Every structure is written in C-alpha cells, then in structure tokens.
Amino acid sequence: MITNGDVLIEVKDVHKVFGNSLHALNGVSEMIRKGEVVVIVGPSGSGKSTFLRSLNLLEVPSSGSIFFEGTDITSKETNIDMHRQKMGMVFQHFNLFNHLTVLDNMTLAPVHLKLMNKEEARTEALRLLERVGLADKADAFPSQLSGGQKQRVSFAGVMVDDVDILLFDEPLANLDPATGKTAIDLIDRVWKNSRKTVVIVEHRLEDDLYR
Ligand code: ADP
Ligand code: MG
Numbered sequence: 001m002i003t004n005g006d007v008l009i010e011v012k013d014v015h016k017v018f019g020n021s022l023h024a025l026n027g028v029s030e031m032i033r034k035g036e037v038v039v040i041v042g043p044s045g046s047g048k049s050t051f052l053r054s055l056n057l058l059e060v061p062s063s064g065s066i067f068f069e070g071t072d073i074t075s076k077e078t079n080i081d082m083h084r085q086k087m088g089m090v091f092q093h094f095n096l097f098n099h100l101t102v103l104d105n106m107t108l109a110p111v112h113l114k115l116m117n118k119e120e121a122r123t124e125a126l127r128l129l130e131r132v133g134l135a136d137k138a139d140a141f142p143s144q145l146s147g148g149q150k151q152r153v154s155f156a157g158v159m160v161d162d163v164d165i166l167l168f169d170e171p172l173a174n175l176d177p178a179t180g181k182t183a184i185d186l187i188d189r190v191w192k193n194s195r196k197t198v199v200i201v202e203h204r205l206e207d208d209l210y211r
Contacts, residue, residue, distance in 0.1 A: 007067075008034045008165060008197050009055060014064035016050050024050040025061070032165075035195045041202050048201035049092065052167050055199070056080075056087045069164075085115070088158025092169040094150050096142040102129070103138040106157050128156040132186065148179035152186070159190055165197040166190070172202060 009032040016025040024047040032038055042048050053059040054066065057073055057080050065074045068083050096105050106128070107121035116124065129135045132152040142150055151171065158166055168187070172180040191198055 006033045008032050008036075008069060010067040011055075012065050012067070014051075014054060014061045014066065016047070016054065016059060017062045025054070027064070032197060032199065034164075034197055037191060037198045037200070039200045039202065039205075041205060044203050048203070049169055052089070052169050052199065052201055055165075055167060056084050056089060058089075081113070085113070086162065086164045087167060088160065088163040088165070089167040090151075090154045090158055090169065090171060092173055094142075094154040096150060096153065098142050101139050101141055102134070102145070102153050105142070105153065109157075124160070125156075128159055129153070131159065132156045146179075147174055148182065151175065151179075151183060155183075155186060155190075161194075163196065165199065168198070168200040170202055171200060 009030075011028055011030040011032075014025050014028045015023070017023050026047075028047075028051060040048055040051065050059050054061055055068075057066075061074060065072050067073070068087075071078055071083065073080055073083055096102075097108070100108070103122060103125055106125035107116075107118065110116045110121045110124070111118055115121075126135060126138060129138055132155055134149060134152055134156065137145060137149060137153070142153075145153065166187075171183050171187070175183060187198060187200070190196065
C-alpha cells in the first residue's frame with residue numbers, strides 16, 4: 001500500500017512559459033515516490049530538461065507548485081539551497097569546468113556551499129571517484145577524458161550519500177552503445193545499493209538499454 005509518506009516529489013499543475021508565448025510545460029502534474037525509478041521519454045524540444053530543472057528550481061515555474069518531501073519549494077519562504085543539497089543533477093553536457101581538474105571540479109560545490117572544508121571534500125571526491133573506477137583521473141582535465149569518463153565523473157559528483165534523488169538529463173546522449181550500457185549499469189548498481197529515487201529523461205529508449 002502506498003501512503004502519502006512515500007511521496008518524495010509532487011508536481012501540481014506546473015506551467016512554464018518562456019518569453020510571451022513559448023509554453024514549454026503545459027499543466028504538468030506528477031507524483032514521484034521514494035525509491036522509484038522514473039524514465040520520461042519525449043522528442044527534442046518537448047520540455048524534458050525544463051521539467052527536470054524545475055524539480056530543483058533551476059527553472060522557476062510560471063505557475064503551479066512543486067512539493068519536495070512535503071515542502072512547497074516554489075514558495076518564497078523556502079530555502080531552496082537546503083533542498084538542492086538533497087538532489088543530485090547530472091546535466092546533458094556534464095557541466096564540467098574545462099580549466100579545472102577532475103578533483104577541483106568535484107570539490108568546488110561542497111566547499112563553496114561550506115558543506116566541507118577543502119581537505120574533507122578532496123577525501124570524499126577521491127572515494128567517489130574510486131567507486132566509478134576513475135581514481136587515477138583525479139588530476140586530469142576534462143579535455144583529457146573520453147565522453148564516457150566525463151560522464152562517470154559527473155555521476156560520481158552526485159552520488160554522495162545524503163542525496164535523496166538523482167536527476168539525469170539524457171545520460172545516454174553522445175555515448176556509443178557500449179558506453180551507454182556501462183552508464184545504465186552504473187545507475188542500476190547505485191539504485192540497487194541505495195534505493196535512491198532516480199529520474200531519467202531521454203529522447204528515445206535506445207537499444208532496449210533501459211529494459
Ligand atoms: P527538451 O529537453 O525536451 O529537448 P527543453 O526543456 O530544453 O526540451 O525545451 C523546451 C522548449 O522550451 C523548447 O522549445 C526550448 O527552445 C524552450 N526553452 C528551453 N529553455 C529556454 C530558455 N531558457 N529560454 C527560452 N526558451 C527556452
Ligand atoms: Mg533537453
């Protein structure tokens with residue numbers, strides 16, 4: 001039986017209009033339960049990234065509301081930074097800074113948000129890199145990594161223990177099928193070990209990888 005206590009995110013009638021008339025989200029309502037894996041499929045331009053970015057308020061809905069663990073995060077009174085720490089987002093283009101090493105990319109946010117000091121952040125980043133098999137790339141720059149390796153770095157960066165939900169924006173885009181399979185296996189392994197809630201958007205289900 002599912003009770004309200006199992007609901008992690010509730011999206012209620014969310015609209016997002018860019019400019020005067022570009023209706024990217026048109027009254028979306030959705031309930032995401034704890035431990036669930038949700039895959040959202042739709043063509044390019046259908047609003048998938050806008051939806052995913054709305055979940056942690058990187059896009060602010062034009063109307064409607066979004067509840068995270070029972071708190072209305074669209075309310076002005078909510079401290080969104082506190083909730084964002086519980087949401088790990090892997091962007092479509094990985095969002096790595098090319099002028100920073102892998103380790104510096106990974107320690108930037110936790111140090112900036114004062115969640116850890118520099119040394120703690122380094123230790124944690126190395127532990128996470130170890131998990132995705134990239135400890136030896138800690139001092140490499142993003143330009144020295146393959147697409148799949150860059151992706152694993154961005155995966156590692158969000159797989160911290162206190163994150164409740166992982167948001168993936170087209171994790172298979174630009175990956176060859178074998179690397180894509182590795183990526184899905186990695187998400188699957190994390191989900192099986194932690195039962196974190198996972199939301200994935202994709203423009204199509206490629207080669208049955210998600211089945
Ligand atoms: P998808 O991820 O499914 O490809 P998006 O959510 O990126 O789709 O975009 C949905 C629509 O909103 C598209 O028409 C896109 O051009 C538009 N859009 C997205 N972000 C912005 C923005 N920051 N400003 C204006 N239009 C945007
Ligand atoms: Mg997109």
